[in-house]
Amino acid sequence: MPRTNLTLIQLEEKANKIREDIVSMLLAAGSGHSAGSLGLADIFTALYFNIMNLKPDEPEWPDRDVLFLSNGHCVPVQYASMAEAGYFEVSELQTLRKYGSRLQGHPERERLPGLENTSGPLGCGLSQAAAYAYDLEYIDKQPHRFVYVVMGDGELDEGNIWEAAMFAGKYKLGHLIGFIDRNNIQIDGSTEDVMPLEDLKAKWEAFGWHVLEIDGNNIESIINAASEARAITNRPTVAIAHTIPGKGVDFMEYDYKWHGVAPNSDQAKLALEKLRTLDGKITHEGAGV
């Protein structure tokens, strides 16, 4: 049963609102990672508003599903999703990266209830998620709970990821569900130029995983992937989610230069206009620059 009764259209609107939040919080922060955060908005919308079993007013709810963000630099999308889901006020997003904020530049678990891990240095999230899934499977035996982990594609260069992938494959962690943000970019350029990942599907399969390839900017396919993953209980599942970096803001889309950059006020204004009138079918007010 989905966590909210939002329709697909409403979920898409929610994703768009989260994108607006991201643009405006990055503008206020003056720094941060635009491309990956925007590209992941549909996956995070699906996770926080449909897929995961959560109680935003009770972050440590013992029956919750858990989400580990491995590529911590994309945390603006998580903060925005959490705020929209009711973990905290949307206005607090404007404190991102500022002194004293709970919304650190990279996520710190102890500062913000609802975060499961501290992350930023790449390659560490899958192990933590795998350990949690191992616990649910073999020690605490709570088959109704699932562990989600979002990874970047660039961070798959890290050896730690493959150590964890081997571990999860060995122990057939059926409660572990990964999403790879396959946006084909990393800081130095295209992933296939920097350090080729392909054949990525074959790699994960060889490590004992069930692998899906999906459109990571299509909420319906994200939800369907999660539901297939939950049905497969004898091994971990990873969805290679093809996303458009900077999705929703045309001048950021596909451009690796937007990996670690925030928009200036002119750019943010343009971006918000673009987001508010997406395809002419969605109109929003508020979320001003």
Add this chain to the structure above:
Amino acid sequence: MSYPLNPDVLKDDVMREPIRAGFGRGLKAAGQANDQIVALCADLTESVQMHLFREAFPERFIEVGIAEQNLVTLGAGFARAGKIPFVSSYAAFSPGRNWEQIRTTVALNNQPVKIIGSHAGVSVGPDGATHQMLEDIALMRVLPNMIVVAPGDSLEAEKATKAMAENGKPVYMRLAREKTPIFSTPEAPFEIGKAYVLREGHDVALLGTGTMTYQLLVAADLLSKEGIEAEVVHVPTVKPLDAETILASVKKTGRVVTAEEAQAAGGFGSAVAELLGERLPVPIKRIGMLDRFGESGEPDQLIDVFNMTGAKMMATIKQFIDTMPRYHQD
């Protein structure tokens, strides 16, 4: 109340046991007392003495393979799931190889992962410098939230293991491979963060951690025969230091020698020097590995070659006392 030393500590046939054996017993006992404890090992289960736990609680033992980065990040994940994970390997690999993972997912994340580094120090012996971890104290004591423990013998390692199982904090514990003389007793106290005066004296304070405390007791006995009365303080917790106990001894003696089977630079000796430099500047001599790696050899031979036996330390300490004036307190 004086520390109940093993009465046979200075005899040639003093009982010896690897410090890691105490860890193995302590972990099993902790596992019996608390079913939230899990143990993870990177393909060195018997070597680090986790097999006792594995046999008793197979469902809570997790083999990770030769993957120390995964070892410690799994530990962070188990902690998030409410478990108390003990993760162990050789100190050269953990924390040697996975330090950044420890920094981010254990220390900054502030999760109660217990990182056990076995085979620390030159007494690893024939395996040589690659496996003789000397930099672990320095690496771990700079991490906020991290507690650093180096038990002096197997009895103390057992107590330390039980104590850290229940303290709710990140901990690093270093263990030695070889049989180490047992200077403590089952009834001897151990508390994380506490140092213990093993022998009273007024001429010099000898502060030891890990395997070196026994050697300092031997050195103090030899010094006594030459009319020098040394105070021996055992400091099993390198971080946080027991400043009160250390300062009291140093105030009384006005001179201090530290000893560790590790790099003195950044290690225990540096920790003491930092404390005294700020609070009570006195002449200090650090014994340990002095900006060099170890090499292959027999454990006892290497301890001797690197001037860390009681007899060698006695000579070093004597020369220190002869050349450095005692700092007089008003």
